[in-house]
Amino acid sequence: AQSVAQPEDQVNVAEGNPLTVKCTYSVSGNPYLFWYVQYPNRGLQFLLKYITGDNLVKGSYGFEAEFNKSQTSFHLKKPSALVSDSALYFCAVRALNDYKLSFGAGTTVTVRA
Amino acid sequence: EAGVVQSPRYKIIEKKQPVAFWCNPISGHNTLYWYLQNLGQGPELLIRYENEEAVDDSQLPKDRFSAERLKGVDSTLKIQPAELGDSAVYLCASSLRTGQGAGELFFGEGSRLTVL
Numbered sequence: 164a165q166s167v168a169q170p171e172d173q174v175n176v177a178e179g180n181p182l183t184v185k186c187t188y189s190v191s192g193n194p195y196l197f198w199y200v201q202y203p204n205r206g207l208q209f210l211l212k213y214i215t216g217d218n219l220v221k222g223s224y225g226f227e228a229e230f231n232k233s234q235t236s237f238h239l240k241k242p243s244a245l246v247s248d249s250a251l252y253f254c255a256v257r258a259l260n261d262y263k264l265s266f267g268a269g270t271t272v273t274v275r276a
Numbered sequence: 277e278a279g280v281v282q283s284p285r286y287k288i289i290e291k292k293q294p295v296a297f298w299c300n301p302i303s304g305h306n307t308l309y310w311y312l313q314n315l316g317q318g319p320e321l322l323i324r325y326e327n328e329e330a331v332d333d334s335q336l337p338k339d340r341f342s343a344e345r346l347k348g349v350d351s352t353l354k355i356q357p358a359e360l361g362d363s364a365v366y367l368c369a370s371s372l373r374t375g376q377g378a379g380e381l382f383f384g385e386g387s388r389l390t391v392l
Binding site: 167197199204205207208209212253262264266268269 | 282316317318319321324385
């Protein structure tokens with residue numbers, strides 16, 4: 164069975180500081196990894212994905228994520244956080260030959276001015 | 277390009293009443309998903325369609341939940357009768373069908389159900 168762990172329920176940072184949201188995964192075989200963001204009363208919006216190739220992937224709104232196979236991690240990062248980045252972030256994993264996408268429980272990010 | 281459209285956005289019903297949610301996916305997306313999102317949790321898959329065929333409904337509580345996608349486009353998710361524990365957000369998503377299953381999902385804004 165595949166699963167995702169987001170060890171932090173909440174992350175608080177000051178505007179302008181770097182932001183990291185942690186994610187570890189478990190899946191049989193090669194993973195496809197995704198990050199989504201959810202603003203209040205809105206659906207999930209796709210941020211970025213890792214399929215293959217370069218371990219550092221860049222996505223929307225200045226976010227990037229680093230795939231680390233040995234640590235089975237896919238942490239989301241942003242060099243300089245904005246107040247508008249305050250939202251709920253979900254990491255998700257899918258196995259190579261499976262369409263089922265499994266989500267973590269989410270991490271609430273609060274960026275203070 | 278229009279996104280995934282869901283309705284209603286909010287629904288309040290009394291327990292034992294029926295309720296239905298509608299979803300219109302992105303044009304050209306063969307794959308449609310219904311997810312359940314409880315408060316403070318990540319979405320959980322209820323059912324997945326490839327065109328009009330339900331290819332994965334293993335997580336759908338079939339005693340009270342049903343879904344259909346008759347023409348391979350719009351989909352409806354029904355609950356009858358609703359229970360208090362069904363209060364949640366019901367998310368619809370769609371994606372292109374890719375050979376390696378690598379396509380990202382595009383989500384609607386969800387239908388928030390409150391059962392009293």
